[in-house]
Amino acid sequence: MECIVRDVSPTDLSYISELERNIFGSDAYSIHYLYYLYNSCIFFKVALVEDSLVGYIAAKAENNKLHLITIAVASKYRRRGIGGCLLKLLIDFGRFGGFNSIFLEVSVNRPYAIRFYRKYGFKVVGYIRHYYSDGSDALIMELPLK
Numbered sequence: 124m125e126c127i128v129r130d131v132s133p134t135d136l137s138y139i140s141e142l143e144r145n146i147f148g149s150d151a152y153s154i155h156y157l158y159y160l161y162n163s164c165i166f167f168k169v170a171l172v173e174d175s176l177v178g179y180i181a182a183k184a185e186n187n188k189l190h191l192i193t194i195a196v197a198s199k200y201r202r203r204g205i206g207g208c209l210l211k212l213l214i215d216f217g218r219f220g221g222f223n224s225i226f227l228e229v230s231v232n233r234p235y236a237i238r239f240y241r242k243y244g245f246k247v248v249g250y251i252r253h254y255y256s257d258g259s260d261a262l263i264m265e266l267p268l269k
């Protein structure tokens with residue numbers, strides 16, 4: 124299965140919004156917020172398989188760190204290395220760009236995502252109570268790049 128990664132374009136945002144809703148439910152980013160991310164993220168890529176958008180990753184630059192805002196892969200394409208490929212590209216981008224680290228928030232109710240980040244070296248550095256709309260807590264995870 125060949126997967127191509129390219130920069131996001133504005134025409135991708137409605138499909139990303141649909142994937143967000145399917146995956147994150149009430150915590151999904153709205154199309155308006157995705158436009159804001161399009162304009163404010165230093166790194167926003169999509170993964171394509173046979174011309175279909177199957178995954179995406181977006182990160183902002185914040186005080187010499189990269190803040191991973193969202194990463195997702197459509198359910199039927201998971202466990203094929205696409206998420207890992209997107210995350211590795213962000214890590215390379217951060218190292219090459221001289222950023223100190225990458226950090227993110229992840230729900231304590233997403234153990235598979237926590238395992239995913241651990242696989243790439245992220246460690247838990249903090250905890251935010253009631254971070255999500257359903258009242259669930261978030262872990263803050265970080266990967267030093269230097």
Ligand SMILES: CC(C)(COP(=O)(O)OP(=O)(O)OC[C@H]1O[C@@H](n2cnc3c(N)ncnc32)[C@H](O)[C@@H]1OP(=O)(O)O)[C@@H](O)C(=O)NCCC(=O)NCCS
Pocket residue numbers: 146194195196197200201202203204205206207208228229230233235236238239240242
């Ligand atoms: C997290 C996510 C992006 C991973 O994408 P993916 O394409 O499935 O990831 P990969 O195939 O590159 O997996 C890499 C490694 O992560 C870990 N991993 C990923 N999904 C896992 C799962 N369901 N169970 C256990 N480990 C998992 C494994 O170590 C895996 O390596 P392996 O397949 O060699 O065992 C994807 O599951 C997803 O979109 N989930 C819904 C959205 C989400 O939770 N995003 C993160 C919010 S902070």
